[in-house]
Amino acid sequence: MAATCVIGLQWGDEAKGKIVDFLTAQNEIVVRYQGGANAGHTVVFDGKKYKLSLIPSGIFRPEVRSCIASGVVIDPAAILGEIDRLRESGVEIEKNLFISDRAHVIFPWHKEEDRLMNDSGVRSEAIGTTGRGIGPCYRDKVGRSTAVRMGDLYRPDFPEKIRKIVALKNAYLPGMAKNDEVRATVEPLDAEKIIAEYSEYAERLRPFVGDVVSFLLDAVDANKNVLLEGAQGSLLDVDYGTFPYVTSSNSSGVGVTAGSGLPATFIKRVVGIIKAYTTRVGGGPFPTELHDEIGQRIRDRGHEYGTVTKRPRRCGWFDAVAVRYSSRLGGATELSVMLLDVLSGFDEINICVAYELDGKRIDCFPSDVDDLARVKPIYETLPGWSEEIDQVRKYEDLPENARKYLERLSEILGKPISFVSVGPGREQTIVR
Ligand code: GDP
Ligand code: IMO
Numbered sequence: 001m002a003a004t005c006v007i008g009l010q011w012g013d014e015a016k017g018k019i020v021d022f023l024t025a026q027n028e029i030v031v032r033y034q035g036g037a038n039a040g041h042t043v044v045f046d047g048k049k050y051k052l053s054l055i056p057s058g059i060f061r062p063e064v065r066s067c068i069a070s071g072v073v074i075d076p077a078a079i080l081g082e083i084d085r086l087r088e089s090g091v092e093i094e095k096n097l098f099i100s101d102r103a104h105v106i107f108p109w110h111k112e113e114d115r116l117m118n119d120s121g122v123r124s125e126a127i128g129t130t131g132r133g134i135g136p137c138y139r140d141k142v143g144r145s146t147a148v149r150m151g152d153l154y155r156p157d158f159p160e161k162i163r164k165i166v167a168l169k170n171a172y173l174p175g176m177a178k179n180d181e182v183r184a185t186v187e188p189l190d191a192e193k194i195i196a197e198y199s200e201y202a203e204r205l206r207p208f209v210g211d212v213v214s215f216l217l218d219a220v221d222a223n224k225n226v227l228l229e230g231a232q233g234s235l236l237d238v239d240y241g242t243f244p245y246v247t248s249s250n251s252s253g254v255g256v257t258a259g260s261g262l263p264a265t266f267i268k269r270v271v272g273i274i275k276a277y278t279t280r281v282g283g284g285p286f287p288t289e290l291h292d293e294i295g296q297r298i299r300d301r302g303h304e305y306g307t308v309t310k311r312p313r314r315c316g317w318f319d320a321v322a323v324r325y326s327s328r329l330g331g332a333t334e335l336s337v338m339l340l341d342v343l344s345g346f347d348e349i350n351i352c353v354a355y356e357l358d359g360k361r362i363d364c365f366p367s368d369v370d371d372l373a374r375v376k377p378i379y380e381t382l383p384g385w386s387e388e389i390d391q392v393r394k395y396e397d398l399p400e401n402a403r404k405y406l407e408r409l410s411e412i413l414g415k416p417i418s419f420v421s422v423g424p425g426r427e428q429t430i431v432r
């Protein structure tokens with residue numbers, strides 16, 4: 001009776017949604033605790049594919065309470081769109097979705113700031129955000145003065161608050177543009193229109209909004225099983241990732257307690273989710289990135305195109321230096337290796353076991369992004385396997401070289417592997 005966390009150990013899209021859905025069966029509560037509609041989590045079962053952004057991937061089990069905790073930033077239009085799509089698919093959400101009144105709200109000015117600041121011109125490479133207003137909303141949360149929480153939507157002073165914020169935002173949004181050409185594209189915000197729109201969203205969301213943290217603390221007292229669903233990946237963590245090419249929340253293991261309100265002592269199991277290779281969307285260094293036909297083959301076999309923005313994901317070999325760092329940071333008790341089926345048919349498979357930086361071999365993950373951009377991966381090469389494995393259900397039935405690859409990963413990372421995924425479906429999961 002305790003909490004289990006599912007944390008991505010790479011740059012996101014490790015297939016966290018699949019494992020959360022899988023583990024939900026053993027839990028009474030599932031919690032999303034950071035990030036927002038920048039996340040795109042996919043769950044596939046009974047031949048149907050569901051894409052979730054804000055709603056926990058546990059939503060498909062009606063007996064389980066799906067919570068969105070205080071650390072999440074909520075775009076009301078996005079979540080209502082998801083609710084509508086789930087209802088259309090016949091998914092029961094009425095009784096089991098619970099949204100924190102402490103969670104912060106994304107407004108149109110956040111998306112506009114995101115557009116203006118993503119490519120601010122300060123660095124040569126843009127962050128390549130999802131454009132969902134995530135960074136600016138978290139910035140307002142930390143800045144406090146112009147922040148709005150879900151609970152504020154129901155307060156009588158809400159319209160007045162919006163009028164004041166809009167006046168401020170209209171004054172400084174044009175100043176955020178990097179040049180006159182961009183400035184000319186900044187449209188003034190209409191406070192009354194936003195008030196009307198958000199008041200309607202608030203009414204539609206009212207049945208779901210409440211004090212999630214009290215509910216979770218009661219669950220701790222009652223010794224319930226709680227599953228925590230991380231969004232993004234550890235290397236996108238604002239404090240410990242490849243800053244500034246990161247997201248604006250603590251997306252590594254360190255963010256669990258801050259985002260959910262659950263005490264650290266309640267967390268007993270941390271499942272680190274890794275792809276059998278590496279992908280990244282957006283800007284920033286990626287030491288094992290492949291710009292050749294091998295990278296393209298991984299992209300094609302893995303359908304590596306963004307769930308949220310449809311951008312082609314950058315693909316490369318598994319980076320054990322980065323994951324050793326993120327799995328230690330998150331206190332992973334075990335690993336789940338995803339998309340192993342994508343690696344079938346390669347003669348050889350590389351694992352990056354160390355970096356070379358300025359002629360020296362290093363095995364730690366550099367804190368400075370410019371150092372990380374200069375490292376050269378040092379590879380260990382393992383023989384591949386030719387068989388397709390998407391029908392395999394038992395570990396022993398995997399090709400010998402696939403098992404050797406997994407065992408070598410586990411050895412280098414110093415963590416046991418609990419799950420191996422060989423396809424997107426629920427049943428395509430090998431439990432060890
Ligand atoms: P998340 O953001 O971590 O939840 O991951 P995404 O949903 O963005 O991306 C993972 C993608 O891989 C989704 O399209 C999944 O349906 C798919 N997927 C999950 N597990 C496997 C697997 O083992 N093999 C293959 N081929 N696809 C998988
Ligand atoms: P899931 O939960 C992959 C990336 C963006 C960009 C950077 C900052 O599906 O794994 P943001 O919009 O958050 O300010 O963008 O972070 N990013 C993700 N990459 N998976 C995600 O979520 C991501 N969420 C944000 O591409 O590089």
Ligand code: MG
Nearest residue numbers: 013040041307
């Ligand atoms: Mg995703």
